[in-house]
Amino acid sequence: MNDKIEKRIQGGIKRYQTVLRNAKTKDVNESDTVVIITDMLNDIFGYDKYCEITSEFAIKKTYCDLAIILNDKVKLLVECKAIGMDLKEEHVKQACDYASNLGIDWTILSNGQYWRVYKMIFSKPVTRELVYEFNFLELSSKRKSDLEELYYLTKEAVTKSKLEEYYYQRQIISKHFIGQLLSTELIADVVRRQLRKISPKIKIDNKQIIELIENDILKREIIEGETAEITRKRVNKALRDINRKSNKKQKVEISN
Numbered sequence: 006m007n008d009k010i011e012k013r014i015q016g017g018i019k020r021y022q023t024v025l026r027n028a029k030t031k032d033v034n035e036s037d038t039v040v041i042i043t044d045m046l047n048d049i050f051g052y053d054k055y056c057e058i059t060s061e062f063a064i065k066k067t068y069c070d071l072a073i074i075l076n077d078k079v080k081l082l083v084e085c086k087a088i089g090m091d092l093k094e095e096h097v098k099q100a101c102d103y104a105s106n107l108g109i110d111w112t113i114l115s116n117g118q119y120w121r122v123y124k125m126i127f128s129k130p131v132t133r134e135l136v137y138e139f140n141f142l143e144l145s146s147k148r149k150s151d152l153e154e155l156y157y158l159t160k161e162a163v164t165k166s167k168l169e170e171y172y173y174q175r176q177i178i179s180k181h182f183i184g185q186l187l188s189t190e191l192i193a194d195v196v197r198r199q200l201r202k203i204s205p206k207i208k209i210d211n212k213q214i215i216e217l218i219e220n221d222i223l224k225r226e227i228i229e230g231e232t233a234e235i236t237r238k239r240v241n242k243a244l245r246d247i248n249r250k251s252n253k254k255q256k257v258e259i260s261n
Contacts, residue, residue, distance in 0.1 A: 006156045010051070014155050015146040017049030022142055025117050028088050035087040038117050039070050042085050045117070046073070051160040069103040073163070079109050080163050086116040101125065101133040111168065113158070118142050122158065124172055128235060136172050181236040184227035187218050191244065 006014075021041070028041060039060065047054040052073055062072035062082070071083035084100035086092060092114055104112035104125045114121045121138040125131060137154060144151040157168045176182055186192060193211035200207055219228050227233060 006152070006162075010156065010159060010161055011152060013051065014049055014152050014159075017045065018141075018144050018146040018151075018155075021045050021049065022144070025088065025142060028117065032089045033087065035085060035090075038088045039085045041088075041117050042083065042115055043071060046071070046083070049155060050158050057160070064103050064107050067103070069100075073160075075160070075164060079107065080111065081158075082107070082109055082112040084112065084114050086114070088117045090116055092116060092119055092121065097121070097123070097133075104133075105131045120158075122168075126235060132235075136175065176236075176239065181227060181232055182240060184223050185233065185237045185240040187223065188215055188228060189240065189244065190215075193218075 021044075024041060024044075028038065033041075043054055043058055043060070046052045046058055052058050057074055059072045059074055060070065061068045062070075062079075069082045070085040072079050073081035073083070082100065082104050084096065084103065086096055096114055100112045100114040101123055104110070104123070105127075108127070110125050112123050112125065114123070118141050119138065120141060122136045124134045124136050126134060139151070139154050144155070146152070156162055157171050162168055190211055193214040196214050197209060197211060200209060
């Protein structure tokens, strides 16, 4: 995030916190909230509201409040609710159904004050994941982490796939990813070697270690269910990629 973007975000926080507080006091309706969110997308996040933000975006026989379109491609959907309305599960489903029907990876549910960012997982069945959320009225223009949360939704970040990178980094440090990593042969090898250093006569193999980890150490939710299966595939793919790069490097070194 360069200085220009940072200053734009900082100024936007100060300006729109006042706007949102006034709107909340007046309990403005959904249509007026959409106008405010559109202005925020323009002034804070850098999208041209005349060329890159489309309102009442048609999806089959329904309409999503806002769509961010860059280079003729829908990048984000934004479903809006009145600022005084609580964001409920039915609203989450509505926002994510729009994204699912259109095959869009990212969707935002917001009432101006609260923002929830969802990633669609196009598996069978299609699922959603809340990547992060924030209360705009509690953001600080001086807090780096707050600025970064807004930055990932900017035009600059979306164009450079920074939102996708942020999501992937959060996945790697999630309990599900680490739990699945603990259940691999790679980690079992490390544990077995350390156990033999502690007790050279011990007889244990990788299968026993993995069974112990899965049955007695990890919670069921970490190794079972849809999220676990999706994460397991991610871990296996990541390890395959690492092995592939390592083997390629070794071949190059040998040839040299």
